[in-house]
Structures are given as C-alpha cells and as structure tokens.
Amino acid sequence: MRIGRFLGEFVDERGLGVVLAAETGFKVASNPDLVRAPDASFIRGQRLTGGLPRGFFDGVPDLAVEVVSPEDSKREVAEKVNMWLAHGATSCWVADPASKTIAVHQIGQAPIRLSINDELRDVPEFPGFTMSLKRVFATL
8 A cells, every 4th residue: 555655646746647556457358358456556647538447447557566465476476467567567566565575577677676775766657756665664
C-alpha cells in the first residue's frame, strides 16, 4: 500500500495518469481470457482517453508492482514479472518485505535490485520521482 501511496501522490500532483490499488483486474489476453491483478499499478493518462472501464482494463498497466508473499516461490514471482513484461508493461517492480528489497525489471535490461538503504529514483516513467526504501519498509 505504501508504494501505491507514494507513487499515487507523485502521479496525481503531475497529472501523469492513475495509480490503482491491489485487485484491479487487467485483461492480459483473450480466447481464453486471462485476467491478472498486481498489488499496485500505474496507467499513463494518454491511455485513458475514455476514462477507466467499468470492468477489467483491456491490456496491462504501464507499471505493475508485485509484493512477494511468504508462500510465493521464486519461480512464481519470475513468472509474474515475465507475464507483465511480455504483454507490454514497461516496468515491473517486485517488493520483498522479508529481505526489504525492491527489484526493478524492464524489458531488455538486467534487473536493478535496491536494498533498505537505497532510494528508487531515475525511473523513466516518473522523472523526478524518489522513494526511500526505508519509508516503504518502515514498521509501525
């Protein structure tokens, strides 16, 4: 939720598009339908000319954020990342609360792995965006 909140504030202030919460369904493929829901997502404003649909969004988000659950295997996480990128997402962030890391995946690039003392910055979709991993993984 924190990643979505930090990203949402940045996106809203600049009118870049919309940040959506977990369980927002994206229709990744048809015949048969394949619907997936990342933990957070971003869609550029240029793709929302008719606003958000009433049902599932047809296509993938520009950014998908996946949060690793204790029961997720490395293979399952890799499959999610590959699915988002293969269907057109420009980026997929994988947040792992256990290791307090975020891995940034983009097509054609090696993943960038950030740890608790790092900041996520210089993201092509969000010029000027900075997010401290200490704030993301802070405990209450």
